[in-house]
Amino acid sequence: MSLPSNATSTSQDALRTVVARAAKVLFVAPEEVDPEVPLVEQGLDSILTVELLESLNGVFGQQVRAAEVNEHPTPRELAAYYVQLTGGSDGGRAQPPVLAVVRECLAEVLMTEFDPAMDDSTFADLGMDSILKVELISVLNTRLNRSDDEKLLNEHPTPARFAAYLAHQTDDEAPQPLPETFMVIREAVLEVLPETPAAAVTPGCSLRELGASSLDRADIVAQAMHRLGIEAPADRLAAAENLGELATVLEQSRDRG
Numbered sequence: 001m002s003l004p005s006n007a008t009s010t011s012q013d014a015l016r017t018v019v020a021r022a023a024k025v026l027f028v029a030p031e032e033v034d035p036e037v038p039l040v041e042q043g044l045d046s047i048l049t050v051e052l053l054e055s056l057n058g059v060f061g062q063q064v065r066a067a068e069v070n071e072h073p074t075p076r077e078l079a080a081y082y083v084q085l086t087g088g089s090d091g092g093r094a095q096p097p098v099l100a101v102v103r104e105c106l107a108e109v110l111m112t113e114f115d116p117a118m119d120d121s122t123f124a125d126l127g128m129d130s131i132l133k134v135e136l137i138s139v140l141n142t143r144l145n146r147s148d149d150e151k152l153l154n155e156h157p158t159p160a161r162f163a164a165y166l167a168h169q170t171d172d173e174a175p176q177p178l179p180e181t182f183m184v185i186r187e188a189v190l191e192v193l194p195e196t197p198a199a200a201v202t203p204g205c206s207l208r209e210l211g212a213s214s215l216d217r218a219d220i221v222a223q224a225m226h227r228l229g230i231e232a233p234a235d236r237l238a239a240a241e242n243l244g245e246l247a248t249v250l251e252q253s254r255d256r257g
Helices: 006-026 046-060 066-071 075-086 097-110 130-144 159-169 179-192 214-228 234-239 243-256
Strands: none
Touching: 006 046, 006 075, 006 097, 006 159, 046 066, 046 075, 066 075, 097 130, 097 159, 179 214, 179 243, 214 243, 234 243
């Protein structure tokens, strides 16, 4: 089998991006989006079109309008249009950010350059054992501020599929806890638990997962509320399952205060 050319690889990257972003606005899995079927037939209405274009225009650095989606109605046609606009056939910018990060992290873990032609190879075929998978997830979690488990690599066994999963789960426009509130919590965590790596303190992790005892948890929450100058209901604090939810509870109490 011949390896794909740069143009083909770029087109595939762009298609994966369009499919992943379309899946997000349609609230379906990426594999449920048919590249050959017009998006309007898959549930995209005028409001969702605007949302999709805001996302895609941010990725590709273009200003495609809703009327142009009518002219390029399928995911494949829309992806090809973005590639054309960005000069992607000449190796331009049409590369999904998440896939680019996955490639970079793979290159770091494997200690070699990663060929985009291997995007659809399995992690096993790339020579990754369980130890390397743990290392890859650790590097990715640090880069993307996530708290994923290496078991996800078995569920999404190629770089392309794993990147599509990540793009579907989170992107630059996904709502996040307000930075100031979360950073106050992070500072309190690192002060109470000084041996905790800063990269491990993410919105998706819990204080218990970070090794905090009940006294540590109470101290961290108390410090965060003191620094923010607020008091939050004890029942809502207890219900927060991770640091992101804790930040949301504190921010809501701050707004009401």
